[in-house]
Amino acid sequence: MSISPATSTYRNLIGGKWVDARSGRTFSSVSPANHEEVIGTFPASGPADVDAAVAAARAAFPAWSLMPAPKRGEILFKVARLLAEHKEELARLMTREMGKVLPEARGDVQEAIDVAYYMAGEGRRLFGMTVPSEMPDKFAMAIRRPIGVAGIITPWNFPIAIPAWKLFPALICGNTAVIKPASDTPACLVRFAELLSEGGIPDGVINVVTGNGSDVGHALVEHPDVRLISFTGHTETGVDITTRAAPTLKRVSLELGGKNPIVIWEDADLGLALDSVVWSAFGTSGQRCTAASRLIVHRNVHDRFVEMLRTRVAALALGDGLDDKTDVGPVINDRAVERIAGYAAIGRKEAELVIGGEPARDGALARGSFFQPTIFTEVKPDARIAQEEIFGPVTSVIPVDDWDETVRIVNSVTYGLSTSLFTRDVNLAFRSIRDFDSGLGYVNHGTIGAEAHLPFGGTKGTGNGHREVGQAALDFFTEWKSVYIDYSGKLQRAQIDTTFVDQT
């Protein structure tokens, strides 16, 4: 296994070799904090590169899937240790490439390390089931089987954690993979793949193809030898992937958008709610699927809370995520600034602007893609800024008076990823868990910060019913095989020769 050169020219990883795109074309990744800083150049790949990567993954499948799972786990343990050794280097690369502040980038790498350890341990479990047979002298069990080549398409907002969420369960279950990283964060993924290779993942078991969605993504999703697709990103892309994957009957796992509410009840600890809101709404510059983009606040505390929030947000420092004085980094690129500014303009018509609402271009910020942390209040639950995912540092306050109305508003969006309630009332806390329609529910904690060993995913338009990480990930990346071993030495007909008790 050769390592990609130390220069800023990166290559695809296909069958253990670092190679250029067949076409020789390249694209660049630039820092969102400073567009003059080029992170590197990458292959602008196409269908021929995808074909080669899928062929390599397919060729590597028999040996990898037959390797005892505990041995695959040992490799993942080594990978986990290597990632931990390189945590700081990976975090700095991430901050340069996609902008999140360094402590958050470290958290992103830590999430990958956590998943690596968890899935490494799964190598000694991958529990199936044994059940008693309805016949005498007959054994019945179900075992998990690897499926084949997984196509993994990852976003830029968690450029190491989310590839880890998808890759490590895929690998421990015995699948091989072709990964297409987001075009905004290829360097993070290539460096991650280098460390995986160094940790002992055999050639061809993971393959990396960089490039855009229409050239690489489509080819991967439509490829007849790819059996699984795991995707995190925009809802429209998720729908398109589902459609393209249908003719070859692929299994598809989607993690899509969110419009996550934090409900602040009149009895809440407002100081705690404030800290949590600032973190959930403006962490990663609001670019998390789990970001709190709706604050549903009881009227009795609304004015006080909004004033507390305005004061805190006014003091947030925007800047380069590598600078430890920075609270909020850039957004991913100038297209994102334009999209967010478009929503801010809509918000001005629909609601009252409390603070922010503009791109941030003072001094050094002009070199990158920055948007002011923005709050609207008196937002109607059905306003566009309260319904559509903005994916930026913008949050909408919706005042409420009663609980039933609150539940209706929480559930009034097409998404169902993460919901949160701040209250001291234990009855309301349990009702929120029962009644808020979401895949993640928090009490006295913001909407972000899911841990790596519980299922992650959402209801309604957030996905298609699958969950990532934890045990749930194993269900996506394996297929069940039910096995019956009859040691009676005679024909025993299921459902027919069962004469022990008269069931009539």
Ligand code: UN1
């Ligand atoms: C995402 O926003 O796409 O719970 C993932 C969290 C993180 C993962 C977020 N652990 O916010």
